[in-house]
Amino acid sequence: MTAPLIEAQSLRMEYRVGRGQVLRALDGVSLAVRPGEVLGLVGESGCGKSTLGRCLLRLARPTAGRVVFDGTDITALSERTLRPLRQGMQMVFQDSYASLNPRRRIGDLIAEPLRVHRDGQGRRRTAADIAARLAELMALVGLPQAALARYPHEFSGGQRQRINIARALALSPRLVVADEPVSALDVSIQAQIVNLFMDLRDRLGLTYVFVAHDLAVVRQISTRVAVMYLGAIVELGDADTVLHRPAHPYTAALIAAVPEPVVLPDGDRAPPLRGDVPSPIAPPPGCRFHTRCPIAQDRCRTDPPALRDPGDGRQVACHFPLAGG
Amino acid sequence: MDADATPLLAVRDLTIALPVGGRMVNIIDSVSFTLGAREILGIVGESGSGKSMTALALMGLIDAPGARITGSARFKGRELVGLPQRAFRTLRGREIAMIFQDPMTAFTPVYTVGWQIDEQIRAHGRVTRKDARARTIRLLGDMGVPDPARVADRYPHQLSGGLRQRAMIAMALSCNPSLLIADEPTTALDVTVQAQILDLLRRLRREYGSSVLLITHDMGVVAETCDRTMVLYSGTIAERGPTGAVFARPGHPYTAALLDSIPPLHGARPARLPSIPGSPPAPADRPAGCPFTPRCAYAHDACAVRPPLLPRGVQDIACVLPAEGRDLPARCVTV
Numbered sequence: 001m002t003a004p005l006i007e008a009q010s011l012r013m014e015y016r017v018g019r020g021q022v023l024r025a026l027d028g029v030s031l032a033v034r035p036g037e038v039l040g041l042v043g044e045s046g047c048g049k050s051t052l053g054r055c056l057l058r059l060a061r062p063t064a065g066r067v068v069f070d071g072t073d074i075t076a077l078s079e080r081t082l083r084p085l086r087q088g089m090q091m092v093f094q095d096s097y098a099s100l101n102p103r104r105r106i107g108d109l110i111a112e113p114l115r116v117h118r119d120g121q122g123r124r125r126t127a128a129d130i131a132a133r134l135a136e137l138m139a140l141v142g143l144p145q146a147a148l149a150r151y152p153h154e155f156s157g158g159q160r161q162r163i164n165i166a167r168a169l170a171l172s173p174r175l176v177v178a179d180e181p182v183s184a185l186d187v188s189i190q191a192q193i194v195n196l197f198m199d200l201r202d203r204l205g206l207t208y209v210f211v212a213h214d215l216a217v218v219r220q221i222s223t224r225v226a227v228m229y230l231g232a233i234v235e236l237g238d239a240d241t242v243l244h245r246p247a248h249p250y251t252a253a254l255i256a257a258v259p260e261p262v263v264l265p266d267g268d269r270a271p272p273l274r275g276d277v278p279s280p281i282a283p284p285p286g287c288r289f290h291t292r293c294p295i296a297q298d299r300c301r302t303d304p305p306a307l308r309d310p311g312d313g314r315q316v317a318c319h320f321p322l323a324g325g
Numbered sequence: 326m327d328a329d330a331t332p333l334l335a336v337r338d339l340t341i342a343l344p345v346g347g348r349m350v351n352i353i354d355s356v357s358f359t360l361g362a363r364e365i366l367g368i369v370g371e372s373g374s375g376k377s378m379t380a381l382a383l384m385g386l387i388d389a390p391g392a393r394i395t396g397s398a399r400f401k402g403r404e405l406v407g408l409p410q411r412a413f414r415t416l417r418g419r420e421i422a423m424i425f426q427d428p429m430t431a432f433t434p435v436y437t438v439g440w441q442i443d444e445q446i447r448a449h450g451r452v453t454r455k456d457a458r459a460r461t462i463r464l465l466g467d468m469g470v471p472d473p474a475r476v477a478d479r480y481p482h483q484l485s486g487g488l489r490q491r492a493m494i495a496m497a498l499s500c501n502p503s504l505l506i507a508d509e510p511t512t513a514l515d516v517t518v519q520a521q522i523l524d525l526l527r528r529l530r531r532e533y534g535s536s537v538l539l540i541t542h543d544m545g546v547v548a549e550t551c552d553r554t555m556v557l558y559s560g561t562i563a564e565r566g567p568t569g570a571v572f573a574r575p576g577h578p579y580t581a582a583l584l585d586s587i588p589p590l591h592g593a594r595p596a597r598l599p600s601i602p603g604s605p606p607a608p609a610d611r612p613a614g615c616p617f618t619p620r621c622a623y624a625h626d627a628c629a630v631r632p633p634l635l636p637r638g639v640q641d642i643a644c645v646l647p648a649e650g651r652d653l654p655a656r657c658v659t660v
Contacts, residue, residue, distance in 0.1 A: 044515035045486075156604045186371035186542065191586035191600035198597070213516065220588035220598060243590070257520040259545030261587055262658050263569040269549070272520035275471075276485045292517075 003071065004032035005207050006056055006089075006175055011065035013051050013231075023281050025051040026062065027231040030307075033224075035174070038201065038208040040222030040239060042215060042254070044277055047228040053177045053211045057089050058082060069175070087117050090168040094180035096160035100152040107134055107148035110167045117171055137166040140203075141196065158189035165196065169204070177209045182217060194220055215258050219243050227251045230280055230288045233307060237314025247310055247321040250289045287319070295320055332359035333503060333536050334383070338396035339406070341375075341382055343389055343608075350609045353378050354560045355396070357634075360504070363530045365537040367551030367568065369544060371583075373605055374557040376540045380506045382406075383538075384423055385413035400504065419449045422497035426509040428489040431496070432481040438489075439465075439477025442496045449500045464495040467532070469525060487518035494525065498533055505529065508540045523550050544584060548572055556580045559605050559616035561631075566640030574655045576642035579617045581653050589658070615644070623651075 013026040025048045033039045041049040054060040056067060058074050066075045069089060074082060093099045100109055114130045125133075138145050141162040152160060161181060168176055178197070182190040198221060200206055212218050218225060222239040227248065235248040246252040256270040275292050278284055284291050290300040299319055307315040341353040353375045360366050370376045381387050382394055383405060398405040400421065408416075417423075425431050432441055442464065443457040452460070458477070465473035468491040481489055490510065497505055507526065511519040527550060529535045539551055547554050548568060555565040556577065564577040575581040585599040603620045612618055614629040621628070627645045637647040646652065 044517065158604060186604075187544070187583060188371060188586050188601035189604060191588070191598040192602075194588065195597050195600060215516075216588040216590045219590060220594060253517060255590065257516045258590055259519070259523065259543065259549045260590060261544040261548050261572060261584055263548050263572050272524055273517040274521075276487050276518060277515070 002034050004068070005035045005070055006209070007032040007066075007068040008052065008056060009066040009068070011052070011055055011062045011067070013048070013055060013060065014063045017281060021281050024231050024283070025280065026055065027283075028065070029228075029231075029233055030065075031226055031233065031236060033175075033207060033209060035207050036201075036205060037224060038210055038222045040218035040225040041209060041211045041228060042213065042218050042225060043228035044213065044254075046230070046277055046280055048231040048280075049211045049228050050179050052228070053091070053179050053209055056209060057091055057175075057177050059091065083117075087113075087171040088173050089175045089177070090171070090173040092161070092164050092168050092176060092178040092181045094184055096157055096164055096184065097152060099164055100160060102152050104151075105148065106150055106152070106155075106163055109152075110134055110137060110148075110163070110170055113167065113170045133170065137170060140169065140200070141166045156189070157185050158192055161185065161193050162196065165193075165200070169200070172204070173206070175207045175209070177211070179211045180213065181210075183212065183214060190217070197221055215243065215255060227254065230277065230283050232288065232317065233315070234289065234317045235314065236307065237312075241312065241314055247314065247316040248289075248318050249293050249295055249320075249322060252322060253292075253294070287317070333362050333364075334360040334398065334400050334538075336379075336383075336396070336398045339379065339382060339398055340395045341378055341387065342393045342395075344391040345609045349393060352560055352608050353382070356557070356560075356562055357396075358555055358562075358565065360536050360538060362503075362536055363534055364553065365526070365530065365539055365551045367547035367554045368538065368540045368557060369542065369547050369554060370557035371542060371605060373559070373607070375560040376542075376557050377508055379557075380423065380508050380538065380540055383506065384417060384421060385410065418445060418502070419500045420502055421504045421506065422500070422502040423506040423508065424490075424493050424497045424510050426512050428486075428493040429481060431493050432489070434481055437478050437480055438484065438492045438496075439479075442477070442492070442499055445496055446499045460499070461495070464499055465492060468492070468495045468498075469521065470495070486514055487521065490514060490518075490522055491525070494522075494529075498529070498535070501533065501535075503534075503536060504538065505535045506538045506540070509542070510539070511546060512541070512543070519546075526550055544572075544587060556583070559611055560608060561616060562634055562641075562643055563617065564640060564642050564644075565634075566638075570639050572656065574638075574640075575653060576637055576640050576647060577617075577644045578621050578623050578646070578653065581656070582620075582622070584656060592658075 008029055008031050011026050011029045015023045017023045043049050055062045066073055111130050114125050119125050143162050182193050210221055219239055225239045225242045226233050227235040229250050235242055235251045253273040273292050286302045287300040287305050290296040305317045305319045307317045310316050310321045337357050338355045340351055340355055342349040342351050368376045394406055439461050442461040446452055446457040446460055461477055462473045470476050470491050511522050551568050554568045554571045556563045558579050563579045582601045588598055601620050614631050618624045618628045632643050632645045634641045634643045
């Protein structure tokens, strides 16, 4: 087994939200992503998937726990010592428009990281170096060279996401964290961008952490999947294992709730999960899913289950994991 | 329940034109459909297809300067196109109600949810405050709101997204409208909560006898909820028909390509997702013939003329392929 490229060890992230209350966005999350893997992070709003993505890139500093990137503990590094490492880790956001300065040309926006960071020999890049790299990047993400002279508003959502990807790739990172990068796009465009992510991974040997709420998109792109609920991982394993034979009742409910573009007879629909996700300020005791779990028993109300391997290589935090299938 | 005899809503050649750069451009171009009693019709399309515009026209809510609405939309025999605002006001809320994607914009933040639903009930009928509140609480309970009396005393921001959406549906149903227009009602919700709201929409027709016009971009939502489906592309109808037929055997290349581009949740993972090249044209830049031509894998000379919407089996399809004897293959799906 190769060493992980990025690793989270018992990460905790707490926010003070007034009146002495603490919102625990991450409550002891551990995971490792090996080079070339695509880890899909799924879960409903407020489950902590975006916070985890931000902590992995040290865009947020966790309250406790460690983040190790390529063998280096980056949890407590200062911004200055972190900067050279940042070249190796980049982020793509959901809102393709908000992440591009509307008053600057595409060429300037993508050149920015090339101007800020020095090249492999510690030298500043020349204008010619930058121009050559910009041309390469445009070809890589499937945009015409003429796009470099234009402004963000002149592009459609899908094209703007290509621009964001080009900027994220400018410094040849090894790790890209993408936070809901296709959720704001129309379906026909979404497929183009998902394909682009997959092509780039194959061509450049990239490693992704792909944060998304759309299970079908996550299954398409991920090699492994982590399902989160209220700040903790409830199931983690091979994408096909987890999504085809879920062991955690929450994963199963999540999959059953996805409306599929197939017409089924009325009776074939599983009853939806009851209630809403509880507040992360006052999570339920015991298993945090017990308030909505269709198979919860007394033990689940008091005894929080730890992540463990039910015997097929995945990890499940459930006292009564489903047989899987 | 015979939809053909007296449809609740009959829309014919609805066309909405807006001034763009000095000329009138058809945002919606000759859209026709009917909606029967207790029927759920899905209008599906991507951004800019005109699906929301169609809904706003039916509600009399298009106030863009210079907008020109032509064609006909008969609701219970009454013409909505050209209806004065005063007359629309008596229809909206009582006869036709609408729910939106974002309940925060439908509720005012400064009054409790219950107060706002009471107000709607009292605006359309002579009801005492006490009776109105009793009805509000009953409605909230019917919508699956736990502890409805307490929730009625909450302000919108104090409720979760799912509860807020239920409260908005309760408000929309408070006057027993015969037509409910739902514009992307579950798009902002988490998937487990979305499943609850779709379940609720399906129940409405049984328990309230409402017809629903469901506007969405999500083919999965349509498949799970709607009796009939109408696919819009670039302001025109690409295809319409019973949902089962449209999903089993899409007749328009756009419908087929849209369904193909959705990553499957079951079965084999495709190495690449089939995607549709390019993006939909802006209304002012639509090609003269079939608007899908520039992105269509089947485009040929005959597509230079706008194809009429013609029946093919139980579906109506705006494409030249069926007439050429080149029907699209049936879909294979794994569940």
